[in-house]
Amino acid sequence: MEHKKWLRMDNASKIFPATMTATDTKVFRMSAAVRDQVDPDILQQALDETYDYFRLYHAVLRRGIFWYYLEDSEQRPQVQLDDQPACAQIYHFDKRNLLFRVLYYRNRIHLEVFHALSDGTGALWFLDHLLYNYTIRRYPEIFKDQVLNYPGKGSQKQQFDDSAARYFGHEGDWLFSRPVRVAVNTVARVGKAVGKAALGVSGKARGAAGDHKESTRKKPKARVYHVRGTKTPDHRMRLVEADMPAAEVLRLAHAAGTTLTVYLTALFVDAVYRDAPRPKEVGTIAVSVPVNLRSYFKSSSARNFWSTLHVGYTYGQNGAEGDSIESICRSLDRQFKDQLTEEKLRKKLNQLRALEEILFFRLVIRPVKDLALKIANARRNRNLTLAMSNIGQVAFPAEVDPYIEQLYALTSAARPHFVSISHGDRLTICFTSPFMETEIQRNFITTLTEKGVPVTVAVNRVSIEEMPEMKEGVGRG
Template identity: 35%
Template sequence: MLNAKTARWRKLDNAAKIFPATSGKKDTRVFRFSCDLKEEIDGDLLQRALDKTMEVYPLFRSVLRKGFFWFYLEKSGLQPIVSEESKAPCSSLYVRDKKTLLFEVTYYKNRINFEVYHAMTDGTGATQFLKELVKNYLLLSHPDELSDPGPLSEEDLTSQDKEDDSFYKYYMKTGRKREKEKSDKAYQLHGPKTEVENMMIVEGKVSASALLAKAREYGVSITVFLTAVLLCAIHREMSPRQEKKPVILMVPVNLRKYFPSRSMLNFFSWIDPGFQFETGKTTFEDVIAHVRDYFKAELCKERLADRMNALTGLEFNPVLRAAPLVVKNLGLLAGAKFTEKNTTAIYSNMGVVTMPEDFRKYIKYFHVFTSTPKTELCMCSFEDELVMSFTSRFENVNVERNFFEILKENGLKVEMIENDFPERDRHVFAGTRIFQWFTFICIAAAVIMGVVNAIALPGILWSLPGACAVLCLWIVFAIGFYKRRNLLKNAMWQLFFVMACCIGWDMGTGWKGWSVDYVLPGSIILTQLFMLIIASIQHLESKDYMIYYVMAAGTGLVPAVLYAAGAVGESWPSVICAGISVLFLTALLIFKWKELKSELSKKLHL
């Protein structure tokens, strides 16, 4: 197998760019691919299998970093550690301001779980990784019975192939105006929601051959058949009044079937099959016929290329490219919220999972599901076991019940899979409780000052500046709490807030100039000193502190500008601050130029 070094950093592909902006506790953008074996899992052997798998897929040893214009993935030296399952399925993997791997391998009884953040890969990439992991594990657990067939990916697959951005590769600016798609407001499921960290998970399995035979009776594929079943399952929960809106599904499409690509990055699009139901008039056959025609019209290379080119083309818009990341994130979040209204539920077919013949007898089945803010159905098959997995944020599981009932009505034997998850580790960070108490004390202090002011000295509003002081103290504490994972970033946030707060106090108390004469340069010098100490204590690599050094040194030139403009009364603090900052920047340019250039190219890439 050909191999090469993986890139030190790379841009996010077009589909991945939305995930960091929209992921959170309600939707972690994590999906789980699992393999159930016919034997108990040995954690030590699984760790060895994972280590071997990482040699084939080193691109997964990446962390998500934040630039000024885009997020990007950077190669890291972090080692993935196998652990026994203890968290809720599809828990957060991307933690802001914390450098962590974007995947996790866990086990429970006879199940191997591979969970991955969607910005890293899609279903195809996850399937390849899990297959390689399971193969390596079975080789270790049955050394006398199995021989190594080599990597399960293609023989001539290089690291460059795996990291290929196929959206960029196949993007073509045609000049043809894309036909504007009609975006109907879809019917939305309603009901009590689960707790933020929980999802309802309902799984069932059927014979793949029996399901295929049933789909062929209707003259359609399994995907079309199950799309129609899900549409009808949702309709059974609708009242006649709710039929004014159509039921619309989002169905991801693997673009590798239409454009030659061996990339393990995201390379998918989607279509939106739907149906406008009428009670007493719509039959199951009507829904299948409509979905079949829709799939036939939409699943063609030209239509998929139009959508892909339209979305990828946004990256090349000069105005959008130059917008700061915070602006882009707000736009992506708003766009995601808007498109949610056009989707009732999601259906994703991961396809057939294959393994070398000698390994199959040790495997029961594969299954996959994902985090979702709505209701989502994922399915995959192995041998004759086709597993359908629902995840939902609703406590009500009527749609899931309806779905499997419709399959039974069509003569299919459905076997429900009993959820088997371990006792959850509910460890709560101790600082959270401290922050909650501090917040309560600050509010109590402001309220008490207001009450005392109203009773004792109603003519003098001294409680207002007191409350403002308490608010400033709370904000400083809040910044420290929420940015605790990155002390250098924390320092820059604290610096900017202290500067703004002091200037505001100075202006509000009859401008004396103390904020710009002393506090501004003094705070900058202390921040620079703090950064040097932290970088030394934590033994940070240059890429971890470089950009913060530049920001702190650049901010240190502000007092010099104010001095030149005659805006400061006492000049020596500003002059000293500017001198230290110039030396700071000079040292970076002389001793760390290569690292500085590399870091700026990553942070400033458009």
């Protein structure tokens, strides 16, 4: 393959450099607990081979006059001991560093990625390949006589594919190109998209509790509830990790007549409501949920290819039915089904693409676009209470799957957030929050334990009282 140099950023990526903060670094982590303690030398060998396969991960982020762009790099990643807070900042505008890192601690291997580079699915492919390469080297006596052939996730050309441009508009430049073709795009290309998403929350989520559109139109829009709390002293996230048997939670979801994703979202909504200082004044709890577009439009891209849907539940509008978990599930289930169709996703994304091509905004310089994105993002945040993501069931190639004990996923958070992921018979839910308090997480977990689900919980330390060594400026997160 010819060595290329420049890569135009896909549209979903452009918001992340402009809106990252010290608290919300736009970094996510995917982790695996392996059978034995990690050997860092072997992990480095595995990373070297994986890195050579995923050319997308060679990129560094640069700032152009009109937009950010990715530049191919000759840097080589080095595995690191995990001794910093989870999802610490990766992108620094004054450094040309890679946009991911591989960490290890005891028997865990972590992949952290700046979201402008890839989404969770693309990162999971990288982690899959990394764990495969690590396992066959870690246990040579087991694999020495086997013929091994990693199946891969598509060609290198497919990994670079800007699938959103291919499906929802004209095909953009998606290969590294020798001339510096920095994207001369539009505030509307991302900023208006984010603003439109925010309007989607105020229009859909706020009035989402009723059964019919007619009924919601007759009722005044309830305000969106916002969680308040004490910020952590050094911007590290509060992380609560909950491990449980997947089958038990799936049984509860099916008993409620819904999917695991909807059921977990309902538990989160209920947990927030029960934590509210004045529950009668809660109004609407609005939730942002990412959608993997590969489930609807065929793609082997390792880049960002996702959208979001916004759902919500308004308390006190269900009459005699009340606000039980089952009632919340029914309301959310209707909203998920209404929005998650190929036709509606295509219509929404085509409309956003049309806004992106306005010539005036394409000529606006990057700092102005950054400001517009910050404003649009702030508007979006005002219309959200929570965020969640269910990655689903993950399996690895049969040769190495038995050596992977458990998976974990989490992300930096501007608001209470959780990511759930399943492997084998275990479901792991990682809650992240910018606040020190853990009452919401406790409410969520207590609901499960009261329904008979055994849950193992681990919590990180974030305060001086919890972690005295912070007085000297030292400590793991």
